Amino acid sequence: MHNAALTSCGLKMQSARFQIAPDELDRALRLLPALGFIGVNLTIPHKIPAVGLVDELDDFARKVGAINTVRVEGEKLVGSNTDGPGFSRAVRSDFSMDLRDLRVLLLGAGGGAGRAIAWQCALEGCERLALVNRTIEKAQQLATELKTALVDTRVSAPVARLEVIPWEERALRLQIANSDLVVNASSVGMRRSDPSPLSASLLAPHLMVYDTVYARGRTPLLAAAAEAGASGSDGHSMLLQQGALSFETWFDRDAPVDVMRKALL
Ligand code: NAP
Numbered sequence: 001m002h003n004a005a006l007t008s009c010g011l012k013m014q015s016a017r018f019q020i021a022p023d024e025l026d027r028a029l030r031l032l033p034a035l036g037f038i039g040v041n042l043t044i045p046h047k048i049p050a051v052g053l054v055d056e057l058d059d060f061a062r063k064v065g066a067i068n069t070v071r072v073e074g075e076k077l078v079g080s081n082t083d084g085p086g087f088s089r090a091v092r093s094d095f096s097m098d099l100r101d102l103r104v105l106l107l108g109a110g111g112g113a114g115r116a117i118a119w120q121c122a123l124e125g126c127e128r129l130a131l132v133n134r135t136i137e138k139a140q141q142l143a144t145e146l147k148t149a150l151v152d153t154r155v156s157a158p159v160a161r162l163e164v165i166p167w168e169e170r171a172l173r174l175q176i177a178n179s180d181l182v183v184n185a186s187s188v189g190m191r192r193s194d195p196s197p198l199s200a201s202l203l204a205p206h207l208m209v210y211d212t213v214y215a216r217g218r219t220p221l222l223a224a225a226a227e228a229g230a231s232g233s234d235g236h237s238m239l240l241q242q243g244a245l246s247f248e249t250w251f252d253r254d255a256p257v258d259v260m261r262k263a264l265l
Contacts, residue, residue, distance in 0.1 A: 104121050
């Protein structure tokens with residue numbers, strides 16, 4: 001999708017993929033200025049470790065503690081995170097809803113994508129945010145960080161505005177009844193053999209289900225959502241939007257989103 005964008009904008013550059021092992025990341029990033037790169041996207045497992053390896057972070061990336069975009073400025077590497085705003089744009093395009101109007105239940109809140117989505121929800125003032133993570137301590141740590149951004153000003157409400165939930169059926173059932181949007185930001189669903197992170201019996205027709213996983217066919221979570229009569233969307237729209245925002249970060253110009261969408265699909 002980035003090559004299509006480069007061609008469409010008449011930029012004589014190329015985008016390519018590189019497989020970099022965790023212990024090579026520092027050296028690989030440091031090679032970027034000398035090799036004439038204008039920037040890179042980073043994906044699993046580099047988003048969190050890269051935060052400590054770049055020279056500067058923008059405000060959002062500093063809050064999130066994970067980066068997916070690096071821009072080369074002279075000899076300097078500047079880290080940013082387009083996963084959060086990309087997710088927000090994806091929800092708007094797929095469900096015609098703004099995060100500020102939604103009660104969100106987020107699975108995988110401890111990873112790089114989950115942290116970015118949680119911060120985006122908080123900064124847009126979502127109605128409610130329930131954080132779920134296999135390693136619950138990471139969700140608890142995130143909730144501590146988000147507390148000031150998501151202050152509960154309501155006099156009384158049936159459920160707290162910001163909550164950490166154990167990944168257990170009973171707790172999830174109660175929370176899902178108080179949610180509009182269920183998001184999977186865990187890596188469950190990436191492998192063909194993965195089960196759905198939530199069973200269809202936990203889902204309900206009133207829900208919007210967003211799976212950040214993108215696959216050729218329907219992801220296990222979206223199959224469960226369809227079985228439950230819920231509406232669902234997979235991670236292609238987020239992939240597109242975060243990629244468009246990265247393009248804008250590197251080139252200081254609007255991305256040709258339609259061209260990128262066509263190439264991606
Ligand atoms: P990450 O930093 O490695 O985080 C992985 C997350 O998945 C953690 O919360 C981890 O929980 C959880 N997890 C892993 N295996 C699990 C299991 N068996 N059961 C329950 N939870 C499990 O990875 P990431 O970069 O955030 O990516 C996470 C997902 O987001 C991936 O599926 C990726 O495709 C998707 N993503 C999509 C886009 C897009 O544009 N569509 C962009 C970014 C990421 P623990 O904390 O307990 O390890």
